[in-house]
Amino acid sequence: MAITTPTVPTNLLILDLETTGLHPGQDHCIELAAVLFSVPLRTTLGQVSTLFPVEENQAERINGIPAAASQGRQPWRQALELFMAMADHADAAVAHNVAFDRPWFGKPPLPSLSLPWICTCDDVVWPLRLNLKPKPSLRDLALAHGIPVWATHRALTDCIIWPRCSPVARTLRACCWRPANPASFTKPR
Numbered sequence: 001m002a003i004t005t006p007t008v009p010t011n012l013l014i015l016d017l018e019t020t021g022l023h024p025g026q027d028h029c030i031e032l033a034a035v036l037f038s039v040p041l042r043t044t045l046g047q048v049s050t051l052f053p054v055e056e057n058q059a060e061r062i063n064g065i066p067a068a069a070s071q072g073r074q075p076w077r078q079a080l081e082l083f084m085a086m087a088d089h090a091d092a093a094v095a096h097n098v099a100f101d102r103p104w105f106g107k108p109p110l111p112s113l114s115l116p117w118i119c120t121c122d123d124v125v126w127p128l129r130l131n132l133k134p135k136p137s138l139r140d141l142a143l144a145h146g147i148p149v150w151a152t153h154r155a156l157t158d159c160i161i162w163p164r165c166s167p168v169a170r171t172l173r174a175c176c177w178r179p180a181n182p183a184s185f186t187k188p189r
Helices: 076-088 098-104 138-144 155-165 168-176
Strands: 011-019 029-038 043-051 092-095 117-119
Touching (some): 011 155, 029 076, 029 155, 043 076, 092 098, 098 117
Parallel strands (some): 011 092
Antiparallel strands (some): 029 043
């Protein structure tokens, strides 16, 4: 049996959610943000961030998003369409905590997302010289790379941090990326 190395993705859909609680079955997604990132060009190709209307936000003390702000007049449906267009151009979805983020997809208003996932918390081994915990927070990751943290627990800010922490292509190619199931790492068609 030949061992094959998974293809390194070209475009990554780096995403983050803010929610009203921890349970996808009873709580709601209040914010979605995504950055379409080109690995070979090491640059952002596009980004989107939107709030979804909710009646209340039990997690406001954590994410700082008042429910009233989510109810303001805004083009969240069009932002969701842009998100899906960006997903169509991505080879993989990237989140810092896939175990938390992935279950929200397919629960309204979020669409299902059929991309393979890369978890920057579980699938990336950060260099020992950074003196990070095995599963570092995004804040700790940013500070270890000298990146100022100007807002935590806002989805777009969290999406912007990871590509700045490490040369993405080198991180993926240096076997620091180990997908949970390498045989399944192909872009669904």
